[in-house]
Structure formats: structure tokens, C-alpha cells
Amino acid sequence: AARPRVLSGIQPTADSFHLGNYLGAVRYWVTLQDTHDAFYCVVDLHAITAGHDPRVLRRRTRIAAAQLLAVGLDPERCTLFVQSQVPEHPQLAWVLSCLTGFGEASRMTQFKDKSTRQGADRASVGLFTYPILQAADILLYQADAVPVGEDQRQHLELTRDLAQRFNGLFGRTFTVPAPHIVKDTAKITDLQDPTAKMSKSASSPAGIIDLLEDPARSAKKIRSAVTDTGREIIFDQANKPGIANLLTIYSALADRTVDDLVETYAGKGYGDLKKDLAEVVREFVGPVQERTRTYLDDPAQLDKLLTIGAEKARAVAAATLRTTYDRVGF
Numbered sequence: 001a002a003r004p005r006v007l008s009g010i011q012p013t014a015d016s017f018h019l020g021n022y023l024g025a026v027r028y029w030v031t032l033q034d035t036h037d038a039f040y041c042v043v044d045l046h047a048i049t050a051g052h053d054p055r056v057l058r059r060r061t062r063i064a065a066a067q068l069l070a071v072g073l074d075p076e077r078c079t080l081f082v083q084s085q086v087p088e089h090p091q092l093a094w095v096l097s098c099l100t101g102f103g104e105a106s107r108m109t110q111f112k113d114k115s116t117r118q119g120a121d122r123a124s125v126g127l128f129t130y131p132i133l134q135a136a137d138i139l140l141y142q143a144d145a146v147p148v149g150e151d152q153r154q155h156l157e158l159t160r161d162l163a164q165r166f167n168g169l170f171g172r173t174f175t176v177p178a179p180h181i182v183k184d185t186a187k188i189t190d191l192q193d194p195t196a197k198m199s200k201s202a203s204s205p206a207g208i209i210d211l212l213e214d215p216a217r218s219a220k221k222i223r224s225a226v227t228d229t230g231r232e233i234i235f236d237q238a239n240k241p242g243i244a245n246l247l248t249i250y251s252a253l254a255d256r257t258v259d260d261l262v263e264t265y266a267g268k269g270y271g272d273l274k275k276d277l278a279e280v281v282r283e284f285v286g287p288v289q290e291r292t293r294t295y296l297d298d299p300a301q302l303d304k305l306l307t308i309g310a311e312k313a314r315a316v317a318a319a320t321l322r323t324t325y326d327r328v329g330f
């Protein structure tokens with residue numbers, strides 16, 4: 001039987017992914033390559049909804065692709081592409097936008113949050129219709145499943161509604177995708193505010209560990225990570241969120257259970273844990289940074305990989321769009 005298909009995307013909105021992006025999302029993309037027919041895209045169309053610099057966007061798109069390859073996406077085992085190289089995405093998004101109610105789109109909490117922050121007059125229509133483009137990203141590939149974090153659940157619900165609505169109106173065209181909830185997905189928190197998530201948009205630099213930053217800098221941030229005044233190293237998210245976060249990162253990167261770590265650090269201090277974690281981070285990011293650099297140092301090869309990825313993606317996307325247009329009456 002054919003493997004179930006998954007699709008996931010990530011925005012090129014920073015010069016590096018941070019540990020939250022990797023441990024909360026991209027790490028699972030790597031494992032899904034072996035069990036699924038996986039499509040992954042760098043969603044650059046989504047990255048211009050709040051103003052941008054073209055040169056910065058181009059650079060970040062390449063860095064994002066290089067980093068995805070560096071952490072283990074393998075173009076032989078998945079389809080990795082850049083969204084803007086597949087014009088069917090905005091083409092399908094238009095059709096879907098005509099099936100989306102204005103009120104329905106207005107209820108998207110991420111838009112409400114972001115537009116409130118930006119101010120109603122500054123928020124773009126692109127930010128408003130973003131979830132519809134995201135629906136097109138998914139439906140074009142007839143994805144069976146979409147790996148999502150809690151923050152994307154509402155958007156996936158809209159995608160499912162739009163697929164069902166289109167199918168009901170025009171005949172069965174789209175696979176209705178299910179959320180692919182990865183068990184115990186790591187939620188990484190801000191090192192300076194361990195009750196908030198590590199986020200490139202909301203965290204201060206001291207609260208974030210970027211995969212591409214100097215590990216000495218990461219070590220310093222880990223040393224200064226906010227903990228509590230206690231001494232005991234136990235996993236208690238409610239009362240010791242800072243220590244819980246450090247243990248979560250450690251456990252994921254060193255591939256050791258939290259219980260094992262708690263046992264190892266019984267009777268030791270926060271300083272020991274932080275020192276060792278800094279070393280674990282260094283050992284992890286070292287090879288990732290080297291491979292990222294190798295990809296970035298050979299732009300022709302990187303472009304070639306992405307062109308091949310876009311061609312593979314387009315073969316699927318164009319077939320879906322053709323059927324869609326036909327059903328719509330174009």
C-alpha cells in the first residue's frame with residue numbers, strides 16, 4: 001500500500017531556526033520521512049504578510065532550506081521545496097478564498113492576535129487570508145495528515161472544512177487531512193521566561209537558542225537561564241518550569257529519558273546541569289552548523305536540489321489544480 005502522505009511547512013522568517021522549531025517540529029519531519037510520503041516546504045509566500053526586505057527574504061529562504069537538509073531531510077526520501085516556486089499554491093488559494101466566509105476567517109485567533117499587535121490598519125489582507133493559503137498548501141498535495149502543534153489546530157480545522165465544502169459542492173476532489181499529533185511533542189520555553197514558549201517573534205535573544213549561533217553564546221544563555229531558588233533537579237513543569245525546560249532540551253538532544261537524567265543529577269546542582277546541557281547543545285549544533293555551511297557554500301547545488309523538489313511538488317500540485325479548475329468551471 002502507498003504510504004500516507006504528510007505535508008508541513010515552515011516560514012523563513014529568521015536567520016536560523018531555534019531549538020523550539022527543531023525539537024517541536026522539524027525533528028519529527030525527519031522521522032516521518034521513513035513512514036510517510038512526506039512533502040515539506042519553506043513557505044516564503046507566508047513570510048511577506050507583515051512587511052519584509054527582499055534580500056533578507058531570499059537569504060533566509062536559502063538558510064531555511066540548508067538547515068532542513070543539515071538536520072536530516074533527505075531529498076531522496078522526501079520532497080523538499082520552496083512554496084513560491086509552485087504557482088499552484090496561490091492559484092488554489094483564490095478558489096478556496098471564495099468558499100471562505102468573511103466571518104469564518106475573522107474568527108481565526110492567530111489573525112486576531114497578530115492584527116491586534118500590528119494595529120488594524122497596518123495588518124495586511126495577506127495576514128487575514130493566510131490560513132486560506134495554508135489550506136491550499138495542504139489540499140494541493142492531497143495530504144492525509146498534517147503534523148501540527150496546538151497553535152495550528154484551528155487553521156487545520158479550517159482546511160478540513162474547506163475540503164469538505166468544496167467536495168460537497170463540486171464533487172469529491174480533496175482528501176480531508178487529519179491532524180498528525182506527535183505524542184509528547186516537546187514544548188520548549190523561553191530561557192528567560194520559562195512560562196512562555198521560545199519564539200523568534202516574542203522572545204528576547206537571551207531567551208532563544210538558535211541552531212546556527214556560536215555554541216559559546218548558547219552556553220552563556222543556558223548559564224543565565226531563569227530557574228527557581230530550589231536546589232533539587234526534578235521534572236516539575238508547574239513549580240519548576242525552568243528546570244523542566246532544561247531537562248526537556250537535554251533529554252531530546254541527548255536521546256535520554258528525563259527519568260534517567262533526574263537520576264544522574266540527584267544530589268547535583270543547577271550549575272552542573274547547565275554546564276552539561278551546554279556541552280550537549282554544542283555537540284548537537286556543531287555538525288548541523290558544518291553541514292548547513294556546506295550547503296550554503298554551494299548555492300548552485302542547493303538551487304538544483306530545490307528545483308528538483310519544486311518539480312516533484314508541481315507534478316502533484318498541477319494535477320490537483322487541473323481537477324479543481326475543471327470542477328469549478330474554468
Ligand code: ADP
Nearest residue numbers: 020021024025149186187188197198199200201
Ligand atoms: P516562532 O513561534 O518562533 O515564530 P513558528 O511559529 O515559525 O516559530 O513555528 C515553526 C514551527 O516550530 C511550528 O511547527 C511550531 O509549532 C514550532 N515551534 C515554534 N516554537 C516552538 C517551541 N517553543 N516549542 C515547540 N515547538 C515550537
Ligand code: NA
Nearest residue numbers: 151199200201
Ligand atoms: Na509564530
